[in-house]
Amino acid sequence: MTGREPDGDIVLIDVVHAFRQQAQSLRVLDGLSLTIGDGEFVSLVGPSGCGKTTVLDLMNGLVPLQRGTLLIGGRPPAAGRPDTARMFARDALLPWRTAYANIDFAIATRERDAARRDGIIRALLADVGLSGFEHAYPGQLSQGMRQRVALARTFSLESKHIFLDEPFGALDAQTKLVLQDQLLRLWERVRSTVVLVSHDLAEAVALSDRVIVMSARPGRIIADMRIDLPRPRSATRLQAMREFHELYAQLWSELERAVGPPS
Amino acid sequence: MTSEPAALDVPVDAAEPAPEPVRQRRWMVPAGRLLVLVAAAGGWEAMARLNILPAAFIGQPSVFLPLLVHQLLGGAILRAIADTLSATLAAFAVGGVLALATALVLTIAPPLRAVLEPYLDALNALPRVALVPLFIVWFGLGALSKIVSGISLMYFILLYNTLAGAHSVDPDHVRLARSLGLSGQRVFLRIVLPTAAPSIFAGLRLGLVYTLLGVVTAELIAGGRGLGSLISYYSNTFDANGVFAVLVVLVILADLLSGLMTRIERRLTRWKQ
Ligand SMILES: Nc1ncnc2c1ncn2[C@@H]1O[C@H](COP(=O)(O)OP(=O)(O)O)[C@@H](O)[C@H]1O
Ligand SMILES: [Mg+2]
Numbered sequence: 001m002t003g004r005e006p007d008g009d010i011v012l013i014d015v016v017h018a019f020r021q022q023a024q025s026l027r028v029l030d031g032l033s034l035t036i037g038d039g040e041f042v043s044l045v046g047p048s049g050c051g052k053t054t055v056l057d058l059m060n061g062l063v064p065l066q067r068g069t070l071l072i073g074g075r076p077p078a079a080g081r082p083d084t085a086r087m088f089a090r091d092a093l094l095p096w097r098t099a100y101a102n103i104d105f106a107i108a109t110r111e112r113d114a115a116r117r118d119g120i121i122r123a124l125l126a127d128v129g130l131s132g133f134e135h136a137y138p139g140q141l142s143q144g145m146r147q148r149v150a151l152a153r154t155f156s157l158e159s160k161h162i163f164l165d166e167p168f169g170a171l172d173a174q175t176k177l178v179l180q181d182q183l184l185r186l187w188e189r190v191r192s193t194v195v196l197v198s199h200d201l202a203e204a205v206a207l208s209d210r211v212i213v214m215s216a217r218p219g220r221i222i223a224d225m226r227i228d229l230p231r232p233r234s235a236t237r238l239q240a241m242r243e244f245h246e247l248y249a250q251l252w253s254e255l256e257r258a259v260g261p262p263s
Numbered sequence: 264m265t266s267e268p269a270a271l272d273v274p275v276d277a278a279e280p281a282p283e284p285v286r287q288r289r290w291m292v293p294a295g296r297l298l299v300l301v302a303a304a305g306g307w308e309a310m311a312r313l314n315i316l317p318a319a320f321i322g323q324p325s326v327f328l329p330l331l332v333h334q335l336l337g338g339a340i341l342r343a344i345a346d347t348l349s350a351t352l353a354a355f356a357v358g359g360v361l362a363l364a365t366a367l368v369l370t371i372a373p374p375l376r377a378v379l380e381p382y383l384d385a386l387n388a389l390p391r392v393a394l395v396p397l398f399i400v401w402f403g404l405g406a407l408s409k410i411v412s413g414i415s416l417m418y419f420i421l422l423y424n425t426l427a428g429a430h431s432v433d434p435d436h437v438r439l440a441r442s443l444g445l446s447g448q449r450v451f452l453r454i455v456l457p458t459a460a461p462s463i464f465a466g467l468r469l470g471l472v473y474t475l476l477g478v479v480t481a482e483l484i485a486g487g488r489g490l491g492s493l494i495s496y497y498s499n500t501f502d503a504n505g506v507f508a509v510l511v512v513l514v515i516l517a518d519l520l521s522g523l524m525t526r527i528e529r530r531l532t533r534w535k536q
Contacts, residue, residue: 079441079442079444080441
């Protein structure tokens with residue numbers, strides 16, 4: 001490659017994306033530029049329909065890039081790249097496979113050695129507090145437990161770049177905190193680059209190094225705020241910390257300045 | 264075990280006793296079924312004996328049931344059963360594999376499906392009985408023409424059931440598989456087929472019974488060996504009891520095959536229970 005490669009682990013330059021909807025062109029992303037550093041945990045927040053999932057689909061190679069530049073680890077995105085992992089909004093567990101077999105479904109695409117896979121799966125199930133549930137089918141697990149299996153599945157891939165799409169959107173407030181802490185623990189061990197999509201500002205502040213706020217469609221970046229809370233963090237313990245609430249309030253006021261006062 | 268907080272359930276009023284569940288004894292349903300069968304056979308017998316309907320037309324259970332037992336012991340009907348059953352299983356297997364292969368191609372290539380669908384619908388609308396004489400011309404009087412007749416039913420039943428089941432695939436499952444780098448064929452085998460499993464099994468069960476009927480229909484027309492040929496022999500000799508004896512065998516056969524499919528289905532879809 002040329003020497004003019006932009007720095008950063010994930011780089012978007014002037015990404016434009018439009019979907020065809022009923023013979024009309026719907027512009028979803030309008031010149032999105034963004035640089036994410038190696039090992040950075042970045043959240044993407046914004047109103048529903050502003051194109052957050054589309055950004056992840058582009059990074060994941062599930063939707064082809066139309067215009068602009070997009071580099072993941074210096075290379076264009078592609079579906080099935082072993083250095084990328086994706087977690088979906090609802091758990092996306094396969095109901096006909098046990099918790100164990102659901103994780104194996106993913107990891108078997110990357111790891112040939114069955115004994116090594118077994119070790120990784122059991123360790124991860126233990127990490128998310130699901131030892132003993134190896135043989136449970138998703139239908140027998142609570143939503144929180146299912147989401148934990150999905151989390152374990154995502155981290156079992158040991159990917160350098162992880163894309164999480166509203167992973168805790170379907171959970172109640174308390175379960176959410178528990179799962180956020182589990183995510184933090186898993187991530188702090190590997191420090192991969194994470195792009196988390198969320199519509200929950202508090203979640204974004206609690207988990208991230210940086211929160212990026214997108215405007216309503218067509219999505220542009222209207223705020224980009226560093227979160228300098230110390231690590232390792234715990235979302236549960238942050239709830240009682242003044243700095244956390246100050247950052248949260250600051251993010252809100254930046255949002256208000258960007259979109260104007262509520263009418 | 265889990266560290267998740269339990270939901271704050273409002274406690275149920277413990278003072279009120281739970282209603283006594285209606286007790287149903289396990290033998291009641293089979294006994295009731297047997298009763299219906301005995302009553303029907305008794306009524307049938309009575310109609311024939313009292314000459315309300317002539318026995319020569321409707322047969323007589325007291326004649327065809329012993330005849331059936333006699334034939335089973337004699338082995339004549341066993342050979343016919345073996346002949347019909349082997350053709351049925353061959354048609355079931357070949358038609359089933361062809362149907363799944365077609366479903367794979369049509370699911371992976373939606374444009375192809377759009378092109379072919381009206382023609383498949385048209386073929387499926389053809390009455391099979393009308394095609395059997397053609398099958399006989401093309402494939403001769405032997406086993407092949409009745410196997411093809413069975414396939415012509417099995418294929419469409421399983422194809423349509425598989426496509427209908429594939430329709431309910433969770434788009435997130437497909438996106439997950441694609442993000443893991445699975446090919447279209449793998450996505451079909453690992454995601455679409457398991458999703459469609461309940462509907463595929465319904466198709467297999469229905470298809471098995473219809474394949475049997477397709478084979479018997481061909482035998483009725485082509486003659487030769489097999490249960491259909493026996494029916495046609497007895498009806499040509501105006502032997503109503505002989506016809507009913509074979510029909511009882513057919514019913515039992517269809518029921519056994521269908522029960523077998525249900526068992527296999529329970530085995531393979533244990534995650535649903
Ligand atoms: N495959 C598609 N075809 C047409 N429109 C789409 C498609 N995917 C998403 N859209 C539209 O693009 C917009 C952005 O979608 P999405 O990226 O899912 O938003 P978000 O995740 O921020 O809620 C929405 O208006 C949605 O309806
Ligand atoms: Mg979304």
